[in-house]
Amino acid sequence: MRFDAVSTILKREYLTRVKSKGFWIATLLLPVAMLVLTVVPTLIAMKTRASLRLAVVDELGGIAAGLEERLAAAERDATRGGGLLRRDRQPEAASFRIEAVPLDGDPAAVRDTLDRRVLAGELDAWIWISEAGLATDRVEYHAETVSNFITQGRLERALSRAVAAARLERAGLDVEQVQQLTRGVDLDTIRVSKEGSRAEAGMAGFFLAYFLFFLLYTMVTIYGQQVMNGVLEEKTSRIVEVIVAAVRPFDLLVGKLAGIGLAGLTQLGVWLAAMLLVSTPGLLGAMALGGGRMPVVSALHALHFLLLFLLGFFLFAALYAAIGAATNNPQEAQQLAVLALPFLIGPVLFLMPVINDPDSTLSVVLSLFPPFTPLLMMLRIAVKMPPLWQILLGYLLTAAFVVGLVALCARIYRVGILMYGKKPTFAELWRWIRYA
Numbered sequence: 001m002r003f004d005a006v007s008t009i010l011k012r013e014y015l016t017r018v019k020s021k022g023f024w025i026a027t028l029l030l031p032v033a034m035l036v037l038t039v040v041p042t043l044i045a046m047k048t049r050a051s052l053r054l055a056v057v058d059e060l061g062g063i064a065a066g067l068e069e070r071l072a073a074a075e076r077d078a079t080r081g082g083g084l085l086r087r088d089r090q091p092e093a094a095s096f097r098i099e100a101v102p103l104d105g106d107p108a109a110v111r112d113t114l115d116r117r118v119l120a121g122e123l124d125a126w127i128w129i130s131e132a133g134l135a136t137d138r139v140e141y142h143a144e145t146v147s148n149f150i151t152q153g154r155l156e157r158a159l160s161r162a163v164a165a166a167r168l169e170r171a172g173l174d175v176e177q178v179q180q181l182t183r184g185v186d187l188d189t190i191r192v193s194k195e196g197s198r199a200e201a202g203m204a205g206f207f208l209a210y211f212l213f214f215l216l217y218t219m220v221t222i223y224g225q226q227v228m229n230g231v232l233e234e235k236t237s238r239i240v241e242v243i244v245a246a247v248r249p250f251d252l253l254v255g256k257l258a259g260i261g262l263a264g265l266t267q268l269g270v271w272l273a274a275m276l277l278v279s280t281p282g283l284l285g286a287m288a289l290g291g292g293r294m295p296v297v298s299a300l301h302a303l304h305f306l307l308l309f310l311l312g313f314f315l316f317a318a319l320y321a322a323i324g325a326a327t328n329n330p331q332e333a334q335q336l337a338v339l340a341l342p343f344l345i346g347p348v349l350f351l352m353p354v355i356n357d358p359d360s361t362l363s364v365v366l367s368l369f370p371p372f373t374p375l376l377m378m379l380r381i382a383v384k385m386p387p388l389w390q391i392l393l394g395y396l397l398t399a400a401f402v403v404g405l406v407a408l409c410a411r412i413y414r415v416g417i418l419m420y421g422k423k424p425t426f427a428e429l430w431r432w433i434r435y436a
Contacts, residue, residue: 002247002248002251005246005247005248005251005252005255006251006254006255006258007255008255009247009251009252009254009255009256009259010255010258010259010262011259012255012259013230013255013256013258013259013260013263014259014260014262014263017259017260017263018263018266023263023267026267027266027267027270027271028270030271031270031271031274031275051095051096051097051124052095052096052097052124052125052148052151052155053097053099053122053123053124053125054096054097054098054099054123054124054125054126054127054155055099055100055101055114055117055123055125055126055127056098056099056100056101056126056127056129057101057103057110057114057126057127057128057129058100058103058129059103059128059129059130059131060129060130060131060134060166062166062169063129063159063162063163063166064098064100064129065100066161066162066165066166067098067158067159067162068096068098069162070158070161070162071096071098071154071155071158072096074154074157074158075095075096096154096155099123101114101126111128114126114142115142118142118143118144119144124143124144125141125142125143125144126142126143127139127140127141127142127155127159128140128142129163134163139159139163141155165179209355209379209382209383210351210355212301212305212378212379212382213347213351213375213378213379213382215271216305216308216309216312216374216375216378217344217347217348217375219264219267219268219309219313220309220312220313220316220344220374220375221316221344222264223260223261223263223264223313223317224313224316224317224319224320224340225320226260227256227257227260227317227320227321227324228320228321228323228324228333228337229324229330229333230256230260230324231256231320231321231324231325231413231417232324232327232329232330232333234417235324235325235328235416235417235420236328236329240252240417240418249410249413249414249417250410250413250414253318253321253406253409253410253413254406256321257313257314257317257318257321257406260313260317261310261313261314261317264309264313265306265309265310268305268306268309269306272302272305272306273302275302276298276299276302300385301381301382304377304378304381304391305378307395308373308374308375308377308378309374311373311374311395311398311399311402312374312375314402314406315343315370315371315374315398315401315402315405316340316343316344318402318405318406318408318409318410319339319340319343319405319409320337320340321409321413322408322409322412322413322416323336323337323339323340325412325413325415325416325417325419326412326416326419326423326424326429327423328420328423332423336423342371343371343372346371346372347366347372347375347376347379350362350363350366350372350376351379354366354367354376354379354380354383355379355383358379358380358383358384358386359384359386363376363380364386364390367379367380367386367390367394368390368393368394368397370397370398370400370401370402371401373394373395373397373398374398377391377394408433411432411433412429412432412433414432415432416432
């Protein structure tokens with residue numbers, strides 16, 4: 001292998017991409033978009049207070065007053081705040097104005113009156129609590145719009161507690177004592193690590209792992225496709241015939257993979273630096289996001305992410321380069337690209353089992369299977385750092401697999417870039433591998 005030729009091709013592939021405006025627009029746009037789509041809505045929701053003017057028809061008596069009391073208590077708790085990623089908290093504090101409507105006269109007439117008041121804008125909604133409805137655990141909710149599911153959720157929880165209290169009183173039980181004895185508990189999730197324990201919401205860890213997994217998945221796929229399209233473009237324009245007159249096909253392939261991979265690494269470096277900055281506990285605390293319960297992207301996470309991106313990129317880029325060399329147009333290339341799909345779809349199928357139990361035998365074995373290692377090992381690292389020997393073994397096995405795969409695909413590439421006409425059969429591809 002001529003390193004001077006490889007470095008020349010590497011520089012060309014790298015500089016062609018990083019000097020383009022589109023590259024830097026996409027690179028800088030993603031962190032800004034992620035900040036806008038995640039932090040800004042949360043901050044807006046923290047300052048937003050939905051209001052609902054609610055009329056209550058209580059046939060049983062006593063439930064409306066209990067409902068108003070519990071809604072007021074829930075509003076006070078929400079206003080005081082709490083971890084945004086806790087299941088018992090909502091970022092939006094809802095305000096309820098309760099109007100108890102007595103059931104005087106014909107029920108149908110009362111319903112018509114309430115409907116008219118809703119349509120006139122005097123009320124937002126009304127509910128009807130009846131003996132028959134509670135026998136089936138149902139309460140009627142009437143409104144001009146029923147899409148305010150967050151506010152409805154608050155109302156439903158408070159109404160359930162008020163109805164339960166009324167049922168206990170009718171059964172002759174001490175409501176406060178029963179509620180004290182049957183109140184639920186919340187898990188205060190603390191993540192233990194060598195750097196020290198810190199509070200972190202369970203859903204926060206899940207979303208971090210999910211985000212890093214699909215970011216890696218997307219980057220490997222996009223840059224692998226770029227390699228295939230680049231090879232195909234050079235082949236169809238016959239430029240490659242001029243290039244291979246001065247450079248060996250293997251050197252051309254290695255230089256192309258290294259240059260495009262370095263461009264992807266540059267883009268990921270910018271993104272990870274932005275994630276490291278945004279997820280620092282000090283910044284999160286200053287922005288009052290989650291009370292320290294948000295996940296933190298460490299420098300070790302970023303390092304593993306970059307290394308696994310390189311392994312995943314070379315693995316899939318070698319496959320895509322061979323596909324591009326063996327085909328004559330984009331349509332043929334897309335048809336043959338299904339060969340790479342099992343390696344991409346496989347990790348997605350095992351996403352939830354690995355997140356739920358990263359130390360299970362299934363998770364360990366799959367993360368050490370070289371085609372799955374870049375994606376599933378990153379998933380395990382994001383959820384819970386695996387033992388060092390498993391990480392090193394995964395790197396070693398995947399690196400060996402990548403070297404063998406690059407050598408194998410280079411044989412197809414060496415013959416395919418100069419072959420034109422019909423799409424080769426699998427038997428012909430095998431002959432190229434054997435005799436190239």
